[in-house]
Amino acid sequence: MSDFQAPKGVPDYLPPDSAQFVAVRDGLLDSARRAGYGHVELPIFEDTGLFARGVGESTDVVSKEMYTFADRGDRSVTLRPEGTAGVMRAVIEHGLDRGQLPVKLRYSGPFFRYERPQAGRYRQLQQVGVEAIGVDDPALDAEVIAVADAGFRALGLDGFRLEITSLGDDTCRPQYRELLQDFLFGLDLDEDIRRRAVINPLRVLDDKRQHVREMTAGAPLMLDHLSDAAKQHFDMVLANLDALGVPYVINPRMVRGLDYYTKTTFEFVHDGLGAQSGIGGGGRYDGLMKQLGGQDLSGIGFGLGVDRTVLALKAEGKTVGETSRVDVYCVPLGDAAKLALAKVAGELRAAGVRVDLAYGDRGLKGAMRGADRSGARFALVVGDGEVEAGTVGVKELGTGEQVDVGSDAVVAEILSRLT
Template sequence: MTDTSASSSPLHAFRAPKGVPDYVPPESAEFVAVRAALLEAARRAGYGHIELPIFEDTALFARGVGESTDVVSKEMYTFADRGDRSVTLRPEGTAGVMRAVIEHGLDRGALPVKLAYSGPFFRYERPQAGRYRQLQQVGVEAIGVDDPALDAEVIAVADAGFRSLGLDGFRLEITSLGDDSCRPQYRELLQEFLFGLDLDDETRRRAQVNPLRVLDDKRPEVREMTAAAPVMLDHLSEAAKSHFETVLAHLDALGVPYTINPRMVRGLDYYTKTTFEFVHDGLGAQSGIGGGGRYDGLMRQLGGQDLSGIGFGLGVDRTLLALRAEGKSAADAARVDVYAVPLGGDAKVALAVLAARLRAAGVRVDVAYGDRSLKAGMKGADRSGASIALVAGDRDLQAGTVGVKSLATGEQVDVAVADVVNDVLSRLG
């Protein structure tokens, strides 16, 4: 008889949920470097940090993002909590930032309110390369001033973040989605065109609710039918046209290259006026690595003042893939600078103290633990990527020295224990 009790059966091997990536060493160093570089570009432009909740009231996203969008209608992770309240894992950052600005009265102080954030966002969609159900983004929002120069700054911050990583195979596509004075007329014009086409029922419903969504349809047959559709850029009000032209003039002055894309449609309903996307052709059909735009009217819609705003969300995962497509790395392959190999009990204590002193001086240091042999310890040093190894046995310490070895040349010299920290700092420059 076969024993099927839990005690004799093998343990279940758990795996991460589908579409949710793990970032583990050494690849995680690149993930951290990309996120840090994108945030640093925002910090240098005066954007303060905001930490957002992972989940919010579902109505915040339904109202803020738009119930007609695929994000709200198909992709949100929504559930009832123990208090039977409907909550949703955040699918994007702007609505949450706007809620926080209103709740904490940040819009009552100096304007614009400039905020930056990073972290995971959640969308239920078919997982594929660089497009996950838990996606990582860096975002900024500048709220309270409708100034084309601010639009250009936001775009330039994203551009600078990508370039600081050495990425150069991307391009900025930009357009204007108009304002309240011209969007209603354009909507009617577009619907008149779309309703004259032989659309399937679902696409016709989409054209009724939000006709711009149809222009974003990726199916070849739909794209062919809508190739001659009117575009917003040809129907801008004078104010919206002037705003867009001024944004472009500022980008020219800042040296930020761009391509005007009249057919661009973003996946969120709140965008108005300036709208943009960064794309990288090395990623194939899913070429977007980030984007954003202006969202005048969103704060009012969420119960706050009638203040304008503009922001972006940049994909950390997508940027990593773009770097790899260009054969580039964002991080130093070395995990540490110095690797200590103690050979004896007294040596463990002495090298642990030296490691602590070097770490306090800003040096990355690891130690070989577990009573390893010299050969095993040096293998660990090679795997760590360190440029220097500290080697000492109890006899070396009795003589008052530690071996300092260059892992590039193999040369090793004995250095007095009291001088090791300064010697290592000098070698590392």
């Protein structure tokens, strides 16, 4: 037993299972790349004020879940709990909003929240995200949602649903907020809920506890109180999703965990995951850029959970990713053979083939066991006889068939067989 274990709530991804993790992350990113989203690499930690202002003081994320600490210069920094605020900071700082709009960016990596760990809920969570900044166009909302939907489907996932709503705009939210507060303050609320109702009453509708749900069942809903402009925007988003063939369910009680969302808000839900059913979501955040000191530009984005998507695939009994480590495994018997095969391995790798070699002078039996475990399709076997004859034994591991091929032709032989 090791003296050390990974921190609580932080998963390790190790071969062969890590192949699935990589395939999910890269598959979701590829869907965004195909829609013209450029890659952005962001700091893992930022000034604490960025998240306090950008994510919202009333959110659980800011009030309870952030990893915040003083660095050696006594500055307060925080491990990023989400991606949008950091992307916005980078866009403003580097003037991307002064060029071609919308600015379309994609990113992936670890995010950190001090939560109670459970299946699919980690303290270091892995996400893929996109942001489309600078244009308030319902067709762009639909594109962002369609990119996520296509990413999940490309992985073979199909047991999920897209839930969508509108959280209104500046013209209708203040009146709705008052209406909702009037309703909530008429209920018998505990101290904690009352405080939440004062800061951000929408959050009360998101409470998962049964008695709170029953109490708020008759609460007024934002969808019934949209301004004409917000309603028109939402209707156009739905029309675009219909045109793109993306199925959805309208969920008027949906609230996302971050304060910056306005208008279009959505979540992808998978019922195979138990309590932690969300596999990704996002929405529009008009006003966020201005709040962070930039221009008053609109934006929309999503964050998709890589960990959750891996679990969702498992729940559907599906796997993605290449679990074999290599295509070719070299078995040298003796020093001269090792030199010859090291050269062949180098040439094959240069041609894009994944190759490993049996190190440590194992006998034929042990080396062939290593070949089987590697998942390789072919073993290349060289002993003293082959060195003298200038040949290499090419063994197809699936069938056990072996042929001798000239050393100078073996690379071409393998390449032709692999294609």
